[in-house]
Amino acid sequence: xxxxxxxxxxxAVWVDDRLGSSNFVRRSLNKVFPDHWSFMLGEIALxxxxxxxxxxxxxxxxxxPSLTEVVYDGSYVPLKGVTMSQAxxxxxxxxxxxxxxxxxxxIHHWAALLFMASIVVHLMRVYFTGAFRKPRELNWxxxxxxxxxxxxxxxAGYSLPDDLLSGTGAxxxxxxxxxxxxxxxxxxxxxxxxxxxxVAILDRLYSAHILLLPGLxxxxxxxxxxxxxxxxxxxxxGPGRTExxxxxxxLFPTYxxxxxxxxxxxxxxxxxxxxxAQINPIWLYGPYDASQVSAGxxxxxxxxxxxxxxxxxxxxxxxxxxxxxxxxVMIPTVVLPGILFTLLALYPFLEARFxxxxxxxxxxxxxxxxxxxxAIGAMSITFYLVxxxxxxxxxxxxxxxxxxxxxxxxxxxSLFVLPPVAYFVTKRACLALQxxxxxxxxxxxxxxxxxxxxxxxxxxxxxxxxxxxxxALTGVESDxxxxxxxxxxxxxxxxxxxxxxxxxxxxxxxxxxxxFFRAKRRSGPSDTSAPRPEAAMxxxxxxGKPAPPEQ
Amino acid sequence: MTTRRTSEQGTSVQKTxxxxxxxxxxxxxxxxxxxxxxxxxxxxxxxxxxxxxQEQEQQEPANQSMQxxxxxxxxxxxxxxxxxxxxxxxxxxxxxxxxGASAVVFQVESxxxxxxAGVQQAPRKKPRYSIExxxxxxxxxxxxxxxxQLPEGDLTDGDLQLGGALFRTNCASCHxxxxxxxxxxxxxxxxxxxxxxxxxxxxxxxHGPESMPRYSDAQLxxxxxxxxxxxxxxxxxxxxxxxxxLGRYGPISEGLVVWVVGITALVGLTxxxxxxx
Numbered sequence: 001x002x003x004x005x006x007x008x009x010x011x012a013v014w015v016d017d018r019l020g021s022s023n024f025v026r027r028s029l030n031k032v033f034p035d036h037w038s039f040m041l042g043e044i045a046l047x048x049x050x051x052x053x054x055x056x057x058x059x060x061x062x063x064x065p066s067l068t069e070v071v072y073d074g075s076y077v078p079l080k081g082v083t084m085s086q087a088x089x090x091x092x093x094x095x096x097x098x099x100x101x102x103x104x105x106x107i108h109h110w111a112a113l114l115f116m117a118s119i120v121v122h123l124m125r126v127y128f129t130g131a132f133r134k135p136r137e138l139n140w141x142x143x144x145x146x147x148x149x150x151x152x153x154x155x156a157g158y159s160l161p162d163d164l165l166s167g168t169g170a171x172x173x174x175x176x177x178x179x180x181x182x183x184x185x186x187x188x189x190x191x192x193x194x195x196x197x198x199v200a201i202l203d204r205l206y207s208a209h210i211l212l213l214p215g216l217x218x219x220x221x222x223x224x225x226x227x228x229x230x231x232x233x234x235x236x237x238g239p240g241r242t243e244x245x246x247x248x249x250x251l252f253p254t255y256x257x258x259x260x261x262x263x264x265x266x267x268x269x270x271x272x273x274x275x276x277a278q279i280n281p282i283w284l285y286g287p288y289d290a291s292q293v294s295a296g297x298x299x300x301x302x303x304x305x306x307x308x309x310x311x312x313x314x315x316x317x318x319x320x321x322x323x324x325x326x327x328x329v330m331i332p333t334v335v336l337p338g339i340l341f342t343l344l345a346l347y348p349f350l351e352a353r354f355x356x357x358x359x360x361x362x363x364x365x366x367x368x369x370x371x372x373x374x375a376i377g378a379m380s381i382t383f384y385l386v387x388x389x390x391x392x393x394x395x396x397x398x399x400x401x402x403x404x405x406x407x408x409x410x411x412x413x414s415l416f417v418l419p420p421v422a423y424f425v426t427k428r429a430c431l432a433l434q435x436x437x438x439x440x441x442x443x444x445x446x447x448x449x450x451x452x453x454x455x456x457x458x459x460x461x462x463x464x465x466x467x468x469x470x471x472a473l474t475g476v477e478s479d480x481x482x483x484x485x486x487x488x489x490x491x492x493x494x495x496x497x498x499x500x501x502x503x504x505x506x507x508x509x510x511x512x513x514x515x516f517f518r519a520k521r522r523s524g525p526s527d528t529s530a531p532r533p534e535a536a537m538x539x540x541x542x543x544g545k546p547a548p549p550e551q
Numbered sequence: 552m553t554t555r556r557t558s559e560q561g562t563s564v565q566k567t568x569x570x571x572x573x574x575x576x577x578x579x580x581x582x583x584x585x586x587x588x589x590x591x592x593x594x595x596x597x598x599x600x601x602x603x604x605q606e607q608e609q610q611e612p613a614n615q616s617m618q619x620x621x622x623x624x625x626x627x628x629x630x631x632x633x634x635x636x637x638x639x640x641x642x643x644x645x646x647x648x649x650x651g652a653s654a655v656v657f658q659v660e661s662x663x664x665x666x667x668a669g670v671q672q673a674p675r676k677k678p679r680y681s682i683e684x685x686x687x688x689x690x691x692x693x694x695x696x697x698x699x700q701l702p703e704g705d706l707t708d709g710d711l712q713l714g715g716a717l718f719r720t721n722c723a724s725c726h727x728x729x730x731x732x733x734x735x736x737x738x739x740x741x742x743x744x745x746x747x748x749x750x751x752x753x754x755x756x757x758h759g760p761e762s763m764p765r766y767s768d769a770q771l772x773x774x775x776x777x778x779x780x781x782x783x784x785x786x787x788x789x790x791x792x793x794x795x796x797l798g799r800y801g802p803i804s805e806g807l808v809v810w811v812v813g814i815t816a817l818v819g820l821t822x823x824x825x826x827x828x
Contacts, residue, residue: 037825113809278793284729294723295733301806392803397734404734
């Protein structure tokens, strides 16, 4: 360690002689990041993006974004002599004749799917732990922008090979643009350079896919991370952790080694997928021909919910004065995502408005401690999942021998019935979990020892929860006996709620309004004064072991 | 009148059966091996000399009537309960007059007939009859009412590239781009094509079973049907160069894999790293 520090220092001096930045470098290397597994989910997105850039660069060496017709003369026999676009022919060449081309294509495509999946998982972590609260609302919005850009980037890439699936997707995109009233036709013409398919779209998608969108994504990722750097990462409550500090590992060497290792693991998973599982076999789809369409033509998963909403939408149209407003396309593919992404982007402000909470929050919530937020999250996920299942209803019906019509009806009903059910179930589950935590905090751990009192009464002895776990559960750090700590926590009339963090509210901050979001925890019983012998604590693992403070 | 038809239109079925017998003697070893993969395929692939053809034709009438008689017995035992003693049909099944040998090959060789229960759509099963028995049944049906029948020769003797283009135009919209099947309305479905033999694929186009359209020789010529058959068999036999095929269902299974395998593995790894820090 001292050797490492020495090396670091020497390096810093070298740089400082030239840039005068040793102070910055030293501070940067000493920057502390909190340790928690869930803080690495965003890293998956970052690492897959790097892999996407690397593999994508390789693919761009060999891909030709041209609709010029050529006669294929490559290694794939069933298409030999077939007339196709240069784009498709060059993608076939990448798959069959370029060294390493197929595995690069497959890793690239798997990475794209994983990129979007990791963004969603990361988003869920940020949402359920309340990491989006002040002062991080802007970073939340950047995150939502990255999600939307990722979808656009993925769609552009999906369209590039110009196989039957790509073309079907582009055709649907064209139709979605057409469905917008008044400006739809002109929008579609503008984007496609005329009637579908036109000759311009592929060039445009290519520029967007390799330059514009990745540039934007890279820029926003940089901004996203600079904000984390500046605002510091949030952390869960634990010993020594307050609203005003960060407890964890230094960037160098611990965190850097951890992140570097994790990058290798992400690459390994992607390489395994790319090498072992076939993705988008464009040679089976064949060249795009507007007269053909295949069963099972689906978008990649992150657009699947829009396919699903379209499938569930009744066939409604408004026609009059020589115009048709195709509600059956416009509502599920333009209006719905518009509403969903707007709500998502504005959520931090909506919640703040609803709770009146204007405090700074650097400590995270446990999902159970904010039952309403958690329940809204579960409700939204359920809604999304129903749409996603609907997007694959034909394949599901085919594989499981179901009737696709009844399936559509079941899903239509589910879309409106299941989310509220998920809301109530989740909320009740959160409250129940809170109570079980309270039980641990106030009563301690059941030791299994029954003692008979002199008056004949039987009591079960409990073991007090060790401080490390108590702090993780309550956020209350105190050396006082548990009874007092518990009382402070559950004080009647004070809107402390579940709240860790409540003890560390920034000086002068207004009291939080109790209520809807932070459903009040039942205040703890007061009979915790019985003497508690030390004993084994079998239930401790349940709450997870918080890391000991490292600095 | 019925007998007349028998001698004229039962010919091809008759020939097929006879050829098989010949090969058994001359290319016994080869046939044994190929029979394991699909006896029909092997039969139709073998070259036939003119002399053999002539020799065969002399033996035909006798063999033919024997085959039709064998088919009649099989029919009466296995099929007549539903389709009627005189092929006239009944409450349990449609009339078979005029459906042709091709329909028999499709339904019986794919195991769909005999039907085991009244369901939305006859499912593919393990065939109940041997190829010889199927040919006999087909000869009997063909002899009583005629109808489309399989052409002679190798049914996969078509142009692969043409077959691919025709497959994507005519078949992929229901059977999926790789023949993995797809859902139709009210519990019906376009089945997966991988298990279908060349004879079944070809006869399906001629016969148009269930919801499938019938492709007469005017819509798709014999050459085009053979090209499609070749492409379907190619899809079934060609491996997947990119690794596990994931059912060839398209982006649905890919999305499932990325969540169930990819993200799950990585979240597991974050837990592992998190537990060690």
